[in-house]
Amino acid sequence: MPSDPSSFLDRPPHHDDGSDDVAVPSTGSAYKALLSNRNYRLWFASSFISALGDWIGFAALTALVPALEGANAQAGLFALGTLLLMRLLPNVIFGPLGGVIADRYDRKRLIVITDIARFVLFLAVAFSKDIVALFALTFLVEIFSVVFLSAKDASMPSVVEDKAHLSEANQLNLLVSYGTLPLGAASTFIIAALATTFDGLLPEGTDPLRVALVVDAISYLFSAWLMSRVDLPGERERRAEAAESDTNVLQELRDGLEFIRGFPLLRALISGMVGVFFGAGLIVSLGSPFVQSTLDRPESDWTLLFTLVGVGLVVGIAGLVPLMRRFDQEKSFTGFLAAVGLIAGVIAVVPTFELVLPLGFALGAAAGVAVVQGYTLLHEHTVDETRARTFALFYTLTRVALLLSFVMGPYVAGSIEGLTPLSGIRTMLLAGSLVAAWFGLRARVAIGQMKAEDADRVTITSTVPRQYAGLFITFEGVEGAGKSTQIRLLAEQLEAEGHEVVVTREPGGAPIAERIRKLVLDPSVEDMGDRTEALLIAAARADHVDKLIRPALDAGKVVLCDRFVDSSLAYQGHARGLEVADVREVNKWAVDGVNADAVVLLRLDPREGLRRVEERAERNRAEARHSLTGKVFELPGTFTEQVAKDRMEAQGLDFHRKVARGFLDLARQDRRRYVVVDATADSDVVARQVRAGLNRWVPLPVDDVAPGREVDITDVEAAQVEAARIEADDIDMGTAEVSDPPGEESSA
Ligand SMILES: Nc1ncnc2c1ncn2[C@@H]1O[C@H](COP(=O)(O)OP(=O)(O)O)[C@@H](O)[C@H]1O
Ligand SMILES: Cc1cn([C@H]2C[C@H](O)[C@@H](COP(=O)(O)OP(=O)(O)O)O2)c(=O)[nH]c1=O
Structure with a gap:
């Protein structure tokens, strides 16, 4: 399969189970916030x-x-x-x-x-x-x-x-x-x-x-x-x-088309909506003759029907869309697309105008929901740079569909009059409804297939040879995907299974690397060039590999690392726009042959990730206020980091979407090494999936080992202990014992 960064991988499958409502307390307040x-x-x-x-x-x-x-x-x-x-x-x-x-x-x-x-x-x-x-x-x-x-x-x-x-x-x-x-x-x-x-x-x-x-x-x-x-x-x-x-204008246009071709989801969305526009066009172009000649009603009744469809549209958009938010958006979108077709089909065959009126209203409502959901999904699955092109293509296609149907509707209806059991107008209405329903169902099937493919990705069972005495597992994902949380849980689990585990993170994990980290993530550092950033991170990585990772691996330990080379490929490559191959090359040199055995990708909508990060910062700010009144003046490093946004977190949503897509791209190109896990579920569910996904590298023990044992992170040298502590601190949000000087009131 070609790379399709827009697939469902970057959206949680049960995205609309109300998780949005956490970020947006209620839609009413969302409108208020917008309009304020x-x-x-x-x-x-x-x-x-x-x-x-x-x-x-x-x-x-x-x-x-x-x-x-x-x-x-x-x-x-x-x-x-x-x-x-x-x-x-x-x-x-x-x-x-x-x-x-x-x-x-x-x-x-x-x-x-x-x-x-x-x-x-x-x-x-x-x-x-x-x-x-x-x-x-x-x-x-x-x-x-x-x-x-x-x-x-x-x-x-x-x-x-x-x-x-x-x-x-x-x-x-x-x-x-x-x-x-x-x-x-x-x-x-x-x-x-x-x-x-x-x-x-x-x-x-x-x-x-x-x-x-x-x-x-x-x-x-x-x-x-x-x-x-x-x-x-x-x-x-x-x-x-x-x-x-x-690049010239034509080139950009071609890129736009090319862009959409690489995105099966966008294709399904766009073709579904275009199909419905075609069907709707047939219905609209024939609406007036349908009311006047087929149903034998005065001209004003067509205006009445048209108005009712319009009112239905408004009711659908204003009333139904908020209700639908708690359901799977892709599925309900295609469902409404199909409903538009089905309702139109019924309209085509009902005998009286009185029956047509409520159906017209329902038709408008279903179309309203489908169109809003379609637009929203389109927006969600496009990036800012190409958004206008995607939408322009969409508009063009829908208008071609309308044009065709406007011209075809009356002409074909007139030509087939008398040739079909139903009147020409009714036949064409029926045809239009079938076209709309067919496109709606087709989009649904396409989306279903994508989801099924997505679900397959987690199950890997073969075994692989190891590169070192130990095992190197890295964790990747967008901000707030839960990497630290999962590393902690996996460390506990692996320790309980009898492995020696070292936990570390990037950039950082060793003394020089930690100093570079401060510089790279410092939000007050403005105007850092992308190459500078990439090289600094690679330099930190070289230090980290030398001082901590390689020795630990040689000593036969399992190293769990929060981010590694793949982060550079996603952030500095995909998101910043540096050539991915160049970033890879620089890092190849920096790591000097040390590569991850397995990469765990925690897949999360970046919006949700940023929300989690924001929530964590909010919690920590409250915590900080509390600690200050409790006379704790020294805040540990990570704690301070988690109160303010770092340079990366401060980037816009589109940046993080690119990061997310970059990871997915990498995962697809390197399936044998990647374990992709949906990170929307509860942490313990995610943890079980991570553990199962790693079975081919660390076979699950036959006997049940006592879970949840205290983590006792083994040190390789002093720097490691520091790094591990920072990590533990990260996990416990400043409530870890290392952050509280003895004798002080606990800030928990
Ligand atoms: N599965 C989960 N569901 C909900 N919240 C989570 C989950 N995993 C982690 N969190 C919370 O999200 C925030 C970010 O998690 P963290 O593990 O620090 O992510 P990262 O390492 O990617 O920054 C933390 O406040 C954490 O408690
Ligand atoms: C390792 C690495 C991190 N980064 C960025 C990603 C993160 O925004 C930041 C690391 O900060 P960190 O606090 O570890 O992020 P998270 O809480 O998501 O684990 O540095 C890169 O841009 N390139 C890299 O190679």
């Missing part, structure tokens, strides 16, 4: 206003254009078709380009500029009497909209301060995009009605709908003004990086 941030508020308001404008413009134009053709109904339909085509074509042609542009240039500036351009163009649309000019202007407006949407979507994570609230932010974003539909339609209606009432104020013969178009134009200007006040953090660095890479 000025930046996000401005961004949100700007999105809301421009989305509302979009729907007002859409409603007004679709009503106005057929009317321009006068009484000729067929010409009116043709004009409407052309208008829809003009709106969709730019998305198809320029969609991916929009993403490349948004990845490359200042996203905020792009949003403001495209909003202003749309303001000018829409004013021209409002005053244009010529239908050809109107089509041309619509086409132009859409080109700017493509860039606008890509930039807006890609900028969203930058205005969300706490990344744990991304899911809620996505939900609000979609609520704004689609929830404004009924609002926009109603606004158009009201504006037109007002303009008719006060038509004395308008120039002779002005269509009231043109007033709605002017309102739409102004909404873009307003949105631009709001956006100009947003401060997009991190934009400068991102662009500096983007500018540094001198």
Whole structure:
């Protein structure tokens, strides 16, 4: 299997068993936290206003254009078709380009500029009497909209301060995009009605709908003004990086496609949603003739149905999404995709309009949930650098799907009329529903397969020859994955089984190495070059190998090390962006032939890991306050470290996602050496799996050995004892006896 860093390995399988709720006490407070941030508020308001404008413009134009053709109904339909085509074509042609542009240039500036351009163009649309000019202007407006949407979507994570609230932010974003539909339609209606009432104020013969178009134009200007006040953090660095890479636009586009191809999960997500859009497109394009000719109802009933679908959409997004959060997101997402298809299938065959109405509502609700979950999963599984491209590709594909279905729906329905047992319209509706359901189920199967593969990874049973008298086991994973905890538990277990165990960590573990560690992790050290960092860590490693690891291995001990070379490959290579092969080479030299026999990878969503670290720091701060009042002034080293963020922990979530993916990549390339364990479970469960995974290196004893015996870490020399103590301290969060001077009140 090719490397697919996006697979489920970097997400706990039961991710949504409420574990999110620990980070986010309640979704209500998540919204509050989001909206209490000025930046996000401005961004949100700007999105809301421009989305509302979009729907007002859409409603007004679709009503106005057929009317321009006068009484000729067929010409009116043709004009409407052309208008829809003009709106969709730019998305198809320029969609991916929009993403490349948004990845490359200042996203905020792009949003403001495209909003202003749309303001000018829409004013021209409002005053244009010529239908050809109107089509041309619509086409132009859409080109700017493509860039606008890509930039807006890609900028969203930058205005969300706490990344744990991304899911809620996505939900609000979609609520704004689609929830404004009924609002926009109603606004158009009201504006037109007002303009008719006060038509004395308008120039002779002005269509009231043109007033709605002017309102739409102004909404873009307003949105631009709001956006100009947003401060997009991190934009400068991102662009500096983007500018540094001198690849051309086409190359970037190809990379974007290539990127998605390497991610089966993204493929499953995107194709599932695109399939549903295609099915939905068939249904929407046939909705009006279905209500009017098949069900023989007046035109206004179509508006009623459309509104109900819109209301269902809003209810789904606002009401159901929070409820679904406690379930497995991937599964419920594909379930809702399939539900959209199934409901549409029922709609296709029910005989009366009264039955269609509630189904339309349900259809909207299911689609709403599926779309929000789909977007959220897409965001979760993309990295910031390529996010705009991923989404641009997604938009392009969905729009191609819509285009195809808009064109196919009425045409094919008309052509097959009389050839099928059901009417042409009903047949096509049924076909659309089947397409949607099929894509939904296919995505579900793909995701299920990925999960099954993931589950297989832990069971390894063969035995392997040893390199040394002892055994070298390293632990890897994102921040807070539980490495220290697991090392402690494994040490206890192995000791109980009769092995001599040495516990140590990196960077550090020996006197010089510990001093380098202080420098490398010092948060006050700014501007350390990536190569400098990599070399310093490698230097510390050389010292550590010389002074501690090699002697211990030669003495036949089991060495358990918190991080080793693979951390450098993941952090300095994958995340910092140094060539992985170079980092490997430097380290090969530094370790002078000492390599891990087994690498235990504790797999955890970096978000959850960072949350654990934050929690640990919070606990330690409280502890520190307590200790200070209890007259304990000397805080041990690790303790202090765990109160403040170190240089690595202070990196953003995207950095840690890269680290996580880097590890997964390494694990896949080196399966014989890696033991991958899901670290979301309780520590004792994780510990049992770690122990079982190591069976091929250290066969499990036949008799049950008393578990949980006191750890008595054997020393090789003084430095080791220090390192081991630091480690034990790490485990006990400052409550270990080594940290409390005798006679002082225990800080536990
Ligand atoms: N399986 C687990 N479930 C929940 N919390 C855990 C688990 N394992 C460890 N923790 C907690 O998470 C925090 C980080 O664990 P730690 O072992 O120090 O991770 P790391 O070595 O990766 O920094 C600690 O506060 C620890 O108590
Ligand atoms: C060993 C190693 C660590 N690091 C980083 C990862 C961690 O953020 C930090 C080590 O700090 P540490 O406190 O050991 O992290 P954790 O609590 O997750 O075990 O140094 C590298 O970047 N490269 C390396 O080769």
